[in-house]
Amino acid sequence: MVCEHSTRDELSGYADGELAKERNRWWDAHLAECPPCREALARLQALREQLRGRLPPREPSSAFRDDLRRLIRAERGRSGRTLANRGVWRTALAATLLFAAGLGVGHIATRGGQATVADQVVAGHVRSLEVDHLVDIASSEHHVVKPWFAGKLDFSPPVPELAQEGYPLIGGRVDYLGGRAVAALVYARGPHRVNLLVWPTASSSACVRDPTMVRQGFNLSHGRAGGMEFWAVSDLNRGELEDLVGRWQREVAPEARGCG
Amino acid sequence: MLPHLGAAFTLARYLLRDAADAEDAVQEAYLQALRHFGGFRGENARAWLLTIVRRACYSWSDRENRHDHARDPDLVDELAGDADDPETAVVRGELQEQLARAVDGLPLPFREVVVLREIQELSYQEIAAVIGAPVGTVMSRLARARRRLQRVLAAQGMGGTHGL
Numbered sequence: 001m002v003c004e005h006s007t008r009d010e011l012s013g014y015a016d017g018e019l020a021k022e023r024n025r026w027w028d029a030h031l032a033e034c035p036p037c038r039e040a041l042a043r044l045q046a047l048r049e050q051l052r053g054r055l056p057p058r059e060p061s062s063a064f065r066d067d068l069r070r071l072i073r074a075e076r077g078r079s080g081r082t083l084a085n086r087g088v089w090r091t092a093l094a095a096t097l098l099f100a101a102g103l104g105v106g107h108i109a110t111r112g113g114q115a116t117v118a119d120q121v122v123a124g125h126v127r128s129l130e131v132d133h134l135v136d137i138a139s140s141e142h143h144v145v146k147p148w149f150a151g152k153l154d155f156s157p158p159v160p161e162l163a164q165e166g167y168p169l170i171g172g173r174v175d176y177l178g179g180r181a182v183a184a185l186v187y188a189r190g191p192h193r194v195n196l197l198v199w200p201t202a203s204s205s206a207c208v209r210d211p212t213m214v215r216q217g218f219n220l221s222h223g224r225a226g227g228m229e230f231w232a233v234s235d236l237n238r239g240e241l242e243d244l245v246g247r248w249q250r251e252v253a254p255e256a257r258g259c260g
Numbered sequence: 261m262l263p264h265l266g267a268a269f270t271l272a273r274y275l276l277r278d279a280a281d282a283e284d285a286v287q288e289a290y291l292q293a294l295r296h297f298g299g300f301r302g303e304n305a306r307a308w309l310l311t312i313v314r315r316a317c318y319s320w321s322d323r324e325n326r327h328d329h330a331r332d333p334d335l336v337d338e339l340a341g342d343a344d345d346p347e348t349a350v351v352r353g354e355l356q357e358q359l360a361r362a363v364d365g366l367p368l369p370f371r372e373v374v375v376l377r378e379i380q381e382l383s384y385q386e387i388a389a390v391i392g393a394p395v396g397t398v399m400s401r402l403a404r405a406r407r408r409l410q411r412v413l414a415a416q417g418m419g420g421t422h423g424l
Binding site: 010011012048050055058061067072 | 265266267269270273274279282283286287290291294295355356359360363374377378379381383384399400402403404406407409410413418
């Protein structure tokens with residue numbers, strides 16, 4: 001004995017208790033007098049029971065859980081900080097742009113503006129270490145780190161590997177500086193970590209480096225190379241930070257004036 | 261605290277059939293949820309998050325060029341499923357593993373409604389919102405998915421009311 005209704009999609013909806021009242025009543029009545037449909041319903045219910053009771057949920061690994069928790073905590077901290085500092089940033093950026101326009105250079109801020117940026121760079125560096133959120137992509141290989149930035153930034157940052165020079169790449173993340181998203185590259189020197197913040201600049205591709213500054217005990221280096229502007233910050237000593245930055249500039253723009 | 265991570269990972273894992281891919285998609289989804297929507301909210305935060313996870317899975321599999329057999333459920337009925345995951349077989353019971361394999365073998369449009377219904381226990385209405393399809397489509401996909409599962413499980417001697 002067969003019944004054309006026994007293979008209807010609605011029977012599945014009936015088993016789930018998801019039919020509209022009227023259709024539900026129709027099936028109640030039909031099932032009361034149709035053994036094949038009752039059997040089909042029993043098979044559906046058996047399958048449901050099988051799946052509900054035994055189809056295993058997949059558990060994320062605890063390592064992944066930890067990573068994700070860290071990532072989210074950092075992301076929350078970052079967006080909060082961006083909002084909080086937006087006003088300050090706008091002022092600093094405006095001062096920078098005005099001054100730069102007057103001088104015809106793209107990167108050097110007013111003394112006051114640059115001081116603000118330097119303080120922000122330091123604050124960002126400290127925070128990246130504090131919240132254990134140094135990198136979102138952990139890799140020592142530029143062909144892993146560089147493509148990671150695609151889609152997260154509106155530019156493609158240069159990501160030279162400097163392991164041979166004694167500064168292995170740790171990874172990267174997106175950070176915010178002056179209201180814009182920048183690439184944060186992280187290099188290591190022994191136990192020291194260097195945050196190198198990079199974004200494009202409209203000015204020439206020549207290598208320029210300002211005198212190294214000290215803020216809150218950290219050394220800071222600001223300059224540009226290969227059409228990129230950068231800030232480097234670390235507790236690394238001045239000589240080594242300048243060495244790292246110099247090598248980084250040469251890797252980024254080997255041919256450009258002042259880079260060699 | 262990570263709200264609904266278990267549900268999110270389970271969906272991603274069944275959709276992408278690979279733990280590492282699922283981790284990437286879930287991470288992407290949580291960051292998107294934070295960045296673009298300011299966190300987890302709404303009256304049904306779980307269904308909302310699963311919507312984002314599902315989208316992340318689709319774009320992940322597009323990016324990885326690991327297309328599922330086909331996305332059109334009207335075409336996929338003819339295609340055989342294939343999914344094997346030997347490393348987890350030893351961890352879980354054989355029966356559980358057989359079920360999970362059967363679900364893994366379903367084409368994507370069927371797989372997702374089964375997971376959303378049988379593991380996440382969402383209503384048809386919620387599933388419709390998650391996959392962006394009418395409720396009627398949810399019902400028919402579930403019905404077809406179940407027919408396929410019954411066929412597959414019957415062939416393994418555990419279908420219907422028998423073999424339980």
